[in-house]
Amino acid sequence: MKELTLPMLIAVWEEMFGQSLFWALAVLAFLVTLAYVFVLLRDRSLSMRRFLLAQLSMPFGAIASVMFVQRITSSRLRDIGGPIDVLVLLAVGAVGAVGLAILVYTTQSLLRKQR
Amino acid sequence: MTGSRDLHGTLATRRGFLAAAAGGIALAGLGSAAPAAPAPLRTKARIVIVGAGAGGTGIANRLASRLDGASITIVDGRKEHWYQPGFTLIAAGLKPAGYAVSTTASWLPKSVNWIGDYAIKIDPVAQCVGTMGGINVPYDYLIVATGLTLNWAGVEGFELERVGKDGIGAVYAGPDYAEATWRAMDAFTDKGGTALFGRPATEMKCAGAPLKYAFLTDDYLRRKGTRDRSQIIYAAHNKTLFGVPIVNEKVKLLFRERGVDVRWDHELKCIDPGAKTATYEIPASQSIKNGVIVETPAVRQTIDYDFINVIPPMTAPRVVRQSGLSWEDKWVDQGWIEVDPSTLRHLRFPNVFGIGDINGVPKGKTAASVKWHIPVVEDHLVAALQDKEGTAVFNGYTSCPLITRIGRAMLIEFDYQDNLVPSFPGVIAPLEELWISWLMKETALKPTYNAMLRGKA
Ligand SMILES: Cc1cc2nc3c(=O)[nH]c(=O)nc-3n(C[C@H](O)[C@H](O)[C@H](O)COP(=O)(O)OP(=O)(O)OC[C@H]3O[C@@H](n4cnc5c(N)ncnc54)[C@H](O)[C@@H]3O)c2cc1C
Numbered sequence: 001m002k003e004l005t006l007p008m009l010i011a012v013w014e015e016m017f018g019q020s021l022f023w024a025l026a027v028l029a030f031l032v033t034l035a036y037v038f039v040l041l042r043d044r045s046l047s048m049r050r051f052l053l054a055q056l057s058m059p060f061g062a063i064a065s066v067m068f069v070q071r072i073t074s075s076r077l078r079d080i081g082g083p084i085d086v087l088v089l090l091a092v093g094a095v096g097a098v099g100l101a102i103l104v105y106t107t108q109s110l111l112r113k114q115r
Numbered sequence: 116m117t118g119s120r121d122l123h124g125t126l127a128t129r130r131g132f133l134a135a136a137a138g139g140i141a142l143a144g145l146g147s148a149a150p151a152a153p154a155p156l157r158t159k160a161r162i163v164i165v166g167a168g169a170g171g172t173g174i175a176n177r178l179a180s181r182l183d184g185a186s187i188t189i190v191d192g193r194k195e196h197w198y199q200p201g202f203t204l205i206a207a208g209l210k211p212a213g214y215a216v217s218t219t220a221s222w223l224p225k226s227v228n229w230i231g232d233y234a235i236k237i238d239p240v241a242q243c244v245g246t247m248g249g250i251n252v253p254y255d256y257l258i259v260a261t262g263l264t265l266n267w268a269g270v271e272g273f274e275l276e277r278v279g280k281d282g283i284g285a286v287y288a289g290p291d292y293a294e295a296t297w298r299a300m301d302a303f304t305d306k307g308g309t310a311l312f313g314r315p316a317t318e319m320k321c322a323g324a325p326l327k328y329a330f331l332t333d334d335y336l337r338r339k340g341t342r343d344r345s346q347i348i349y350a351a352h353n354k355t356l357f358g359v360p361i362v363n364e365k366v367k368l369l370f371r372e373r374g375v376d377v378r379w380d381h382e383l384k385c386i387d388p389g390a391k392t393a394t395y396e397i398p399a400s401q402s403i404k405n406g407v408i409v410e411t412p413a414v415r416q417t418i419d420y421d422f423i424n425v426i427p428p429m430t431a432p433r434v435v436r437q438s439g440l441s442w443e444d445k446w447v448d449q450g451w452i453e454v455d456p457s458t459l460r461h462l463r464f465p466n467v468f469g470i471g472d473i474n475g476v477p478k479g480k481t482a483a484s485v486k487w488h489i490p491v492v493e494d495h496l497v498a499a500l501q502d503k504e505g506t507a508v509f510n511g512y513t514s515c516p517l518i519t520r521i522g523r524a525m526l527i528e529f530d531y532q533d534n535l536v537p538s539f540p541g542v543i544a545p546l547e548e549l550w551i552s553w554l555m556k557e558t559a560l561k562p563t564y565n566a567m568l569r570g571k572a
Contacts, residue, residue: 008571012566013562014562014566015561015563016558016562073553075521075553075557076522079550081547081548082549084542085550088550089550
């Protein structure tokens with residue numbers, strides 16, 4: 001591999017999702033993150049109750065994202081072939097877990113008023 | 116508050132991972148060659164590209180953004196663009212035929228003049244290209260990117276119309292034929308029987324594809340519980356399964372594990388669709404037995420099949436073979452063009468370059484190689500326009516995500532010297548059957564290919 005540049009990566013992502021979907025997803029991820037930071041700043045602390053619910057949602061996020069990736073790539077758990085595959089699987093799960101947790105936490109915070 | 120820090124911590128690592136994973140997936144098997152972006156060069160040069168496939172389209176986009184004022188013409192009569200690496204997935208029932216099809220026009224930049232006709236004459240002395248419709252296009256620089264011709268007539272008794280019926284498959288023939296091949300393979304694996312695979316004795320594009328399809332058929336037989344009733348025969352054209360020795364040993368091992376019956380030195384000559392037989396020629400050979408030289412004459416061997424994937428001999432298109440650009444002392448029956456293996460510049464006509472399958476070089480008939488051909492030809496051509504010498508070098512990079520079953524592949528990358536040149540050394544082992552390599556083939560290869568067509572990767 002010679003060099004990997006950001007414009008090149010963006011070009012590939014655009015092709016992968018289609019230009020509009022890619023940027024829509026990127027904006028969406030950015031907005032959720034922004035909303036999350038917003039409620040953190042607004043509330044000045046994490047609400048443990050909301051955080052608990054967010055944490056409880058994590059396994060569902062993990063399983064859903066693993067199932068999603070397997071579905072779109074016609075693969076199954078038995079295809080895991082080496083350590084790197086286990087890492088990829090864990091990472092996919094982690095992304096789903098954390099993503100959903102943030103979403104759940106932020107949604108709760110936005111829906112309910114600050115106590 | 117610790118909770119907050121934790122969450123922030125995970126968030127940060129998530130971003131880190133996403134970038135890494137996507138980066139990894141993005142480069143799947145295609146390696147990467149950074150397109151330089153200096154100020155456009157002013158020139159009045161007339162550049163003609165013959166062929167608007169992977170290589171022709173990619174270089175057209177690169178040159179359109181690198182040059183200002185050049186007249187760039189691309190000649191290709193095919194209105195459809197085919198993403199050929201997708202044929203294997205189509206023939207495995209995982210994607211529809213449309214997955215590999217787009218239009219030629221949609222990839223070409225506006226500033227490039229596309230002549231929607233086939234070239235029937237290339238005259239490197241008079242420096243012009245003639246089309247079927249009688250258009251003559253003179254050039255200062257020529258890029259040959261015609262890909263190769265599938266010589267179906269080289270397999271007697273084979274007819275494209277029969278693909279999909281009576282157990283006949285032809286993954287290479289095109290998206291619709293790949294889909295028809297899936298119908299035949301699906302029907303075959305429901306019942307089981309004898310499946311025949313193999314490759315031609317000529318040079319060929321993606322030498323891993325015949326192997327992949329044997330592996331995929333084996334996988335379907337196992338999934339459907341019909342493997343016990345079946346025999347898979349792989350008829351190799353010489354004494355190897357793959358040109359790179361270390362990969363060859365690995366594939367031999369996997370074939371042994373999967374119970375694939377390998378026949379050596381088998382060259383497919385004809386099939387009889389009625390009798391469902393395939394006839395191979397085993398060339399004459401010499402061996403030493405007990406100190407005596409034994410001559411074995413060429414023989415023909417006929418094998419019965421219930422399913423066969425026919426892959427015909429491959430040659431340069433006729434227009435190229437008649438142009439005088441081919442090697443005179445190498446591949447004389449095939450006609451690949453005489454280019455320098457490092458610069459891809461023609462050895463006798465320095466204003467002619469080759470990109471893609473048409474090049475007469477020992478490796479590199481894959482789309483992944485095209486991705487590396489493009490910046491090399493761009494570099495030397497743009498330098499020539501300034502009366503300079505280019506410096507970029509093609510090292511023979513060839514890559515093939517060798518699918519070993521649905522869900523697993525080996526990401527094999529090598530160079531002219533048969534060295535393995537993994538893009539992710541220490542992370543993705545090239546000779547291991549991995550899920551991550553499959554993910555790349557399934558999700559990242561096509562986007563990377565498309566980005567290459569646009570001249571962006
Ligand atoms: C089944 C299969 C599986 C493959 N799998 C992989 C893979 O996994 N990974 C990988 O990297 N590669 C793979 N490849 C190989 C890859 O598709 C080719 O190496 C690549 O497309 C070569 O690009 P090219 O530009 O040389 O030729 P092409 O993309 O074939 O384009 C050639 C173009 O030239 C045009 N042309 C031909 N004759 C004329 C003429 N006389 N005048 C004008 N135009 C003409 C054609 O119409 C065509 O558009 C596979 C190929 C097949 C068939």
